[in-house]
Amino acid sequence: MIPISLIQSTAEVLMDKAAIEIxxxxxxxxxxxxxxxxxxxxxxxxxxxxxxxxxxxxxxRAMCGDTGVPRWFVKxxxxxxxxxxxxxxxxxLRRATANAxxxxxxxxxxxxxxWRTDHDNNVGIGAPEIEYGFEPEGEWIDLITxxxxxxxxxxxxxxxxxxxxxxxxxxxxxxxxxFGKRGLACQPAIIGIGLGGSxxxxxxxxxxxxxxxxVGSRNSDPRIxxxxxxxxxxxxxIGMGAMGFVxxxxxxDCNIEVGYCHTGGMPMSVHAFCLSSRRAVARIHADGRVEHxxxxxxxxxxQRRETVEWEPxxxxxx
Amino acid sequence: xxxxxxxxxPTDEAIADLRLGDVVYLDGLMYTAREGVYMRALEDKANIPxxxxxxxxxxxxxxxxxxxxxxxxxxxxxxxxxxSFRFAKWLPEWMAKTGAKLIVGKGGMTSKDYKEYFAPNxxxxxxxxxxxxxxxxxxxxxxxxxVHWNKELGLAQAMWVIxxxxxxxxxxxxxxxxDCLFERENAKIAKNVxxxxxxxxPAVLKRYGESDDRTDEVI
Numbered sequence: 001m002i003p004i005s006l007i008q009s010t011a012e013v014l015m016d017k018a019a020i021e022i023x024x025x026x027x028x029x030x031x032x033x034x035x036x037x038x039x040x041x042x043x044x045x046x047x048x049x050x051x052x053x054x055x056x057x058x059x060x061r062a063m064c065g066d067t068g069v070p071r072w073f074v075k076x077x078x079x080x081x082x083x084x085x086x087x088x089x090x091x092x093l094r095r096a097t098a099n100a101x102x103x104x105x106x107x108x109x110x111x112x113x114x115w116r117t118d119h120d121n122n123v124g125i126g127a128p129e130i131e132y133g134f135e136p137e138g139e140w141i142d143l144i145t146x147x148x149x150x151x152x153x154x155x156x157x158x159x160x161x162x163x164x165x166x167x168x169x170x171x172x173x174x175x176x177x178x179f180g181k182r183g184l185a186c187q188p189a190i191i192g193i194g195l196g197g198s199x200x201x202x203x204x205x206x207x208x209x210x211x212x213x214x215v216g217s218r219n220s221d222p223r224i225x226x227x228x229x230x231x232x233x234x235x236x237x238i239g240m241g242a243m244g245f246v247x248x249x250x251x252x253d254c255n256i257e258v259g260y261c262h263t264g265g266m267p268m269s270v271h272a273f274c275l276s277s278r279r280a281v282a283r284i285h286a287d288g289r290v291e292h293x294x295x296x297x298x299x300x301x302x303q304r305r306e307t308v309e310w311e312p313x314x315x316x317x318x
Numbered sequence: 319x320x321x322x323x324x325x326x327x328p329t330d331e332a333i334a335d336l337r338l339g340d341v342v343y344l345d346g347l348m349y350t351a352r353e354g355v356y357m358r359a360l361e362d363k364a365n366i367p368x369x370x371x372x373x374x375x376x377x378x379x380x381x382x383x384x385x386x387x388x389x390x391x392x393x394x395x396x397x398x399x400x401x402s403f404r405f406a407k408w409l410p411e412w413m414a415k416t417g418a419k420l421i422v423g424k425g426g427m428t429s430k431d432y433k434e435y436f437a438p439n440x441x442x443x444x445x446x447x448x449x450x451x452x453x454x455x456x457x458x459x460x461x462x463x464x465v466h467w468n469k470e471l472g473l474a475q476a477m478w479v480i481x482x483x484x485x486x487x488x489x490x491x492x493x494x495x496x497d498c499l500f501e502r503e504n505a506k507i508a509k510n511v512x513x514x515x516x517x518x519x520p521a522v523l524k525r526y527g528e529s530d531d532r533t534d535e536v537i
Contacts, residue, residue: 019383041339041489041503044319048447048454048487056396056453064450065383065398105385105395108473118472151401160522170518177511182425182500184401186449239510242448243489245503276450 002141002284004083008092010282010290014145015070015100018280019062022053023294025214026190026277029252033188042247046188049242049275064276067106069150070097070122071129073212073296077138080286090130093143098123109150131204135302136310139286144296146211146279153185153272156203161266165227168195168268169234175270176235180250183243186274188252190215191235194269197259206269209255211279212298219256220304228254242275257299326376326482328419330440336490338499342444343486347374347463347479348422350381352400354475356408358467360415367466368479371417376482379405379423381474383452384462392462394480396452399424402443410435424449426491426500433496444488445499451487458485 022030034046056063072093082089098121101108108120110127122128155175159167172193179185192210194202218225232254241247261267283291302310319341324332326346336342349368358364368374379402384394402423409427412418413435421427421436422444436442446455460483468476491499520528 040319044341044487044489045447048451052448052451052454055457059453059457061453061456062383062396063453065380065396065452065455066400066450067383102385105383105393107381107383107396111472111474118474120473157521157525158523163519163521166518167521170515171521173515173518181504183449184425234514238514239507243445244500244507246506274450275448276452 001081001083002286003288004088004092006284006288006290007082007089007141007143008096010284011093011096011143011145012100012103014143014280014282015096015106016104017292018145018147018278019067019104019106020056020060021280022056022063023214023277023279025216025294026252027053029215030188030275033249033252037241037247037249039241039245039247041245042241042243042249045242045245046249062104062106063278065107066149067101067109067122068147068278069109069127070106070145070147071131073131073133073144073146073298075133075135075142075144075298077135077140079137079139080141081139082141093128093130094123097121097128133298133303135300140283142281142283142296144212144279144281144298148207148211148278149186149274153179153189153274154203154207154269156199156267156269158199159266159268160264163266168266169231171268172231172234172270173238176238176250179272180238180240181244185272186276187272188242188249189275190273190277191231191251191254192271192273193231193254193256194271195256195258196261196267198261199267201259202261202267203269205257205259206271208298209257210271210273212296213255214295215253217255220301224256224258228256231256323484324420326374326420327371328375333419333440333442334494336442336493338490338493338497338502340490341486342488342490343484344376344420344458344482344488345484346376346482348376348378348482348485349374350378350478350480351412352379352381352405352475354471355467355477356405356412358470360408360411366416367477371419374479375417375419377412377416377418377421379421381476382456382478384473384478386465386468386473392465394459394462395456397455397459398450398452399446401425402427406431413439413441420444422446422488426498429496429498429501432492432498436492437494437496440494442490442494443492445491447487447489454487455485458482
């Protein structure tokens with residue numbers, strides 16, 4: 001049984017870490033980009049961002065003044081049990097979000113869409129979002145917080161099988177061109193592409209591809225992994241860099257996730273994470289141990305399963 | 319790239335000297351203003367609670383990551399701009415009313431904005447860098463002098479008055495000729511677009527916006 005107080009205190013630490021500490025995989029990617037960049041303006045921008053990460057860590061202040069929209073992904077081993085049940089867990093995550101907003105401090109971004117009423121704590125109707133995943137074994141619970149930007153850098157389009165790969169490329173380029181002008185989506189970023197699913201799941205897949213997979217990870221389907229490499233290079237060949245200035249670096253990595261869709265369609269979403277790729281992860285074990293990391297490791301073989309029943313031994317033997 | 323330290327109540331000469339792409343650091347008082355402030359000051363005709371432009375001619379499209387402590391003091395962490403194009407409908411009137419000379423934000427405005435009311439008012443646009451050098455800009459905040467209209471607008475929309483001490487970096491994104499740094503860069507990138515798109519084809523199902531005629535078929 002995992003104590004609810006441990007869930008809340010761990011969640012508060014995660015809010016702080018996500019806001020302040022740039023994940024190492026993204027930092028490595030951006031440092032590599034800074035070395036290859038030769039546009040004078042975009043080079044200056046990347047250098048300033050690298051200085052900014054240092055300043056944030058030294059001062060323990062948020063990397064970015066725009067907190068985005070903090071949200072939670074919760075993954076549980078099948079045997080995990082939480083004190084007070086899932087209602088208590090949701091309350092703990094809402095409390096942690098509110099407390100950290102005041103504590104770090106973060107910007108209280110969340111308001112009612114119509115009345116613009118503001119609780120000054122990033123909590124409200126449907127906020128923070130809390131999504132769930134499960135794994136076949138284990139008594140642990142993974143808490144993942146992501147503070148993705150809330151305004152720019154996502155799009156969706158229903159494509160069709162006859163659009164083919166060239167149609168996918170075109171919508172990808174359309175999206176990057178639109179996101180990248182004047183740097184509104186804060187590139188260079190991890191770009192996530194969702195292909196398939198129903199419309200809402202297509203968006204979910206793309207968002208998770210950008211926020212829950214790290215730089216350098218590759219889809220377990222080797223042909224999709226090849227597309228990821230190709231699309232990263234394609235995005236970086238536009239000639240647009242940071243802030244929409246002339247440059248070579250628009251895409252730090254491109255992650256693609258797929259889901260089965262209607263036989264007549266090929267829905268596609270594109271999502272850009274940002275220069276402050278805020279994500280933090282902790283695994284809480286049943287014995288009270290807490291392990292922090294920055295890789296959500298969300299897309300396991302189980303999450304990508306294709307069969308009716310989950311038969312890990314059979315899949316492992318294949 | 320040139321580095322310049324500029325006052326938030328700059329002289330006309332100092333502004334005239336700025337060139338597109340210069341890196342600027344700011345000294346002096348700067349106030350934040352986004353949707354809520356413009357609506358309250360311009361549409362609801364509330365009295366602006368500062369002497370402008372004598373106290374500050376620097377308008378920052380920003381809301382900080384900050385809190386007001388129970389004792390009334392302030393803690394300001396990171397400071398990042400928000401996208402400026404959304405405020406174009408209010409800026410001409412704001413500029414006329416407040417004498418703002420430095421508009422500081424994210425993403426700039428159009429050269430049409432710059433030519434129509436920035437340049438004639440002797441004003442230029444400074445862009446934040448990144449975006450999201452929130453920690454660096456936060457370091458440049460020497461003091462939070464006041465927060466106005468917090469009760470009416472909430473923390474994120476309130477008018478924060480901050481004292482800048484070599485706050486930056488910012489990039490000069492417009493000049494007194496009304497030229498626009500982002501448009502200049504976009505024009506260079508645009509030359510490459512046809513090559514990048516070569517081989518791709520338009521989607522079989524069109525979307526409105528791609529054809530502006532709503533009477534068109536979409537296939």
